[in-house]
Amino acid sequence: MARITLDHLAHAYKPDPRRAEDYALKEINHVWNQGGAYALLGPSGCGKTTLLNIISGLVRPTRGRVRFDDLDVTDLPTEARNIAQVFQFPVVYDTMTVRENLAFPLKNRHVPRDRTARRVEEIAHLLDLTRVLDRKASNLTADMKQKISLGRGLVRPDVAAILFDEPLTVIDPHLKWQLRSTLKEIHRALDITMIYVTHDQTEALTFADKVVVMHDGAVVQTGTPDELFERPAHTFVGHFIGSPGMNILPCRVEGASAFIGSERVALKRPYRPLVAERVELGIRPEFVQLQPKGVGLPVHVRRIDDIGRARIARVEMNGHPLAASVPDGISIEGDEASLVLDPRHVHIYANGHLVTDESAGGHAA
């Protein structure tokens, strides 16, 4: 059981990093609380797996320390940390039975045989593997194999955290849900920290209590799924989370108004003058409503997509593409229409970062 602290952590795969671009992982300070369910979300190549491998000890960081509670484990090898990892592709030991696979980590740690046997039964029951305990592990489907990989981590009573590296990549879609709820159940049943790396926002938002969004080797926001949706701290988060992503438009801010070209948009509060290269307005399509011509900001309608539970209009305003939701009962004649923006959900970004009350002075960047 442990709280995992990352202290000024940074990593470069090149031997002599000088510039910021040399770092695969830029400096990060973060605390993973005991028993939390975290997701590490970001596109491929943003440094998620590097971060995970540093925590598990497979990669030694270039700078900074990793602490489990108060113990500095930066220099400890993987096998000396009480951590387990589940990989993208299921790892099972082909020549062994499921039972032997599950017992393997305990056998290596010289746990007495009767205790091992009991523990294996327990974990097998938890993962619903009891039926197949005596079958060869190589004989099973991918989701079963992934459960075995997970089981090898859970079976160790000392394990403080389990790290998942995109564990559902090779699992059939209809089994993904099932396996993910198994994970949630286990998280509730056992007091174990789980860190789940993925590039799939649905997986991240449904699994985790707290999501850490990474972009280009840096953490851009940490928050609950609601916070990420309501108040993206960075235009990247707004764009990456949500389907379709947040609308981002270059604008000019004057007091409580933003101007997109010559069109005025009301803001929920006045802003102090912003000194930044790039000032943008962000609003999620869910809070932009398409209305008939003349009600709000004039736009050109490109097309309307029916995505099942809602209709999304793809429109163009001053040459900028936007997505907006189409309220029930609204039908648009021709391709001229207008947009109504909910001022409570309009955010202003300076150089990509959210302008908050504290930073609303221009030192946002």
Place this chain on the structure above:
Amino acid sequence: MTKTVNNKAWFFVLPVFAIVAFSAVLPLMTVVNYSVQDTFGNNQFFWNGIGWFQELLDPSSQLGERFFDSLWRTLLFSAIILLIEVPLGIAVALAMPREGWTVALCLVLMALPLLIPWNVVGTIWQVFARGDIGLLGWIVNHLGIDYNYTGDPLDAWITIVVMDVWHWTSLIALLCYAGLKSIPDAYYQAARIDGASRWAVFRIIQLPKMRRVLLIAVLLRFMDSFMIYTEPFVLTGGGPGNATTFLSIDLVKLALGQFDLGKAAAMSLVYNLIILAICWVFYTVMTNVDAQRERIEA
């Protein structure tokens, strides 16, 4: 589903049948023809039925004794070199670097012995092992060890075995290396997290993943060593005495040295059948392994 039946395709395969007939079937029939006859020269042949085969397979006859001696010698040789080359090849493959510029260097160095023509390998070792001018022989003799591969049967065997190990271990190493390279990193990382020892990693990850290539390597090396001719022929000529006369060398002695065409023909047919039988066993084992794997993956 209906299948288009078009037997015209057979015409395109016909040339192959013709070539195979001339290159394999006709010579083979000649051998079969010789094996049931006896000749005293002048192109005069006498019917002998299965006489040669009876003599060949009867260990109490002169021909049979000679045949079985050569056969055991050949099997012993194959067994020895497999016992040395397979573990050694695996060890070399494990020790080879996985990344960096040294990989290419290693691969080239390893492949070099495989590229040398077999009779050149024999010649190299013939000179290398000589006591008077050969580096190896000279050094060994000067270390106070009495070593003479042309006079002492054991020395001759050791030299041939070492030569074969030098020549062919890299084949096994390269095949195993390819097998090792195909193991994803996650397996090693998972094993580290599970606290597996180096030996356990080898036993539960590397060896099972190498099984297929190892099977092929063993098959190749067995067939090659069972049919070995050129290198020992150049190195020892089958001597001293008959100490290194393997089946293939014996066959040539019988056919081209003594011109006992009937006996030699019978011997080569039996030799051929032994090789086919062993091939079949290997093939069955390998396809069984594949079928098992497919069942597992299905």
